[in-house]
Amino acid sequence: MRNVPFRQVDVFSATPFKGNPLAVIAEADGLDDAMMQAIANWTNLSETTFLQRPSDATADYRVRIFTPHRELPFAGHPTLGSCHVWLGLGGRPKSEHVVQECGAGLVRIKRDGARLAFAAPPQRRSGEVAPDLLARIAQALGITTDAIVRAQWVDNGPGWVAVMLRSRSELLGLRFDATALQGNQPLGVVAPCDKARDGTDADFEVRGFMWSGGEDPVTGSLNASLAQWLIGAGIAPSRYVAAQGTALGRAGRVHVAKDGETIWIGGDVTTCVSGTITV
Template identity: 35%
Template sequence: MTKLPYYLVNVFAETHFGGNPLAVFTNAAMLNDTQMQAIAKQFNLSETVFIQPSNDDHVVANLRIFTPNYEMPFAGHPTLGASFVLSQLNNLPDQFIINTQAKAVHIHRDDVQIFLTISGFEVTPCQVSQAYLTDICQINSNKINYLGYFANSGTTQFLLQLDSLDDLLHAKIDLIKLQELFAKHCPDTSAEPSIYLWYQDEYCEEIIHSRMLFEQDGIFIEDTGTGSACANLGAYLIHQGLTPTRKTIHQGDHLGRANRLYLNIDTAQNIQVGGRVVMVGTGELWLDG
């Protein structure tokens, strides 16, 4: 029987039990795809991350990131959570590089927060009617003032700005219509249907409220804190010429798991996403065979 150590962390956490939970497997070199997928389904978190060795002296490790149903090429909270655990265990320098399936990611940490920095993205406006977008969200508003956008800074998602916080909190996604939207309009044919809804706070320009919903087993699951979507929001802001900028993203509050994501974009169009990570436990998984 193989015993695999793992760590439980909360990413984007302002409190001990806030943030987005993550399981980090630190010694996953011997695991195959089927085993990693089965372990992710066992933990049933939004993502589980597996750390594997890198053959590149400039890269600390390679990451494999799995939801309960499929592998993701990139995701923010697993990348930050894994980087935090590696730093804690190995006394790494304040800056290092870690590989995801999508791209290399630069990591920087200080005494309080840990950040990832990426560059390169694609943003595609979605040319459908505002009424169709309203139907997807099943909100009471009779209008949406903004186009939707497909954004990919590592993982493709559909981004839609809403007019009010009330619309954001009461949106209920029509799965069939969103699947149809991805099938007909998404430039990334391999992308899983997901939607990132966001609202610019009317009282504070630096605060954005958001929700992230994605398909799992034929229903929509809501994520409490989504680093990849925060990075895609950064790509959208660059696309709109609204940079350099700094934003604080509020996500998960209405689910009882407050997440705070810090988005910084510099003049070179580098996208930086970060927050606090809290270690909440460790253990062993027993693998048969």
């Protein structure tokens, strides 16, 4: 048994306890899959990450990302939170950007002023949503299919499918029933904000629903794939801010910026708990 650094951080909010929490365990080389899964189950957060030495010579560190039940190849808020902890523990990137190795490959991360931002990974699936799935999505959201303005597969690892509604008020009024989706299907919902009417600093409001029936406070992977869809289709400008977590009493803000062919997904990270864990 040994003591290794442990941090719990809040991602996508400059205000503690208003973003999405993440547990990060550093110096995790030597932990087997069963131990990492057990720790993630114990923390009971949406994700727990484990920092290890990279196997790719071009990467700065390797991260393993676990939910309480399974490992993920990539997730957004764990990417920013893990990088924040790695830098805070004295990590120094080998090149201009931090390069994270994970199950989805290599992910670039940069400092964007006080924030960190990751390069949106390529989508594994895009394109139209089949009518039968769209009907089940509408049923799960308690709306008619006519209320869905657009729909798109936006899967960059976790399996996201997304729909757009007409207004922020419609989105915030949703009551999600996961049983209608008949499977392990995470669902993203986005709507444009009218800043004069809605009184928000954001351009879009987002909600992310999980197959278990829960709702994610702020979701980096979803916002990354939404940005690729919305900017690519000309629905969103090349720079915008997405709000998420409002329905849960959070105040997440995701800062999106397209630079050349790269879409960067940025946010603030705040350390809330600092100590060690015995493993």
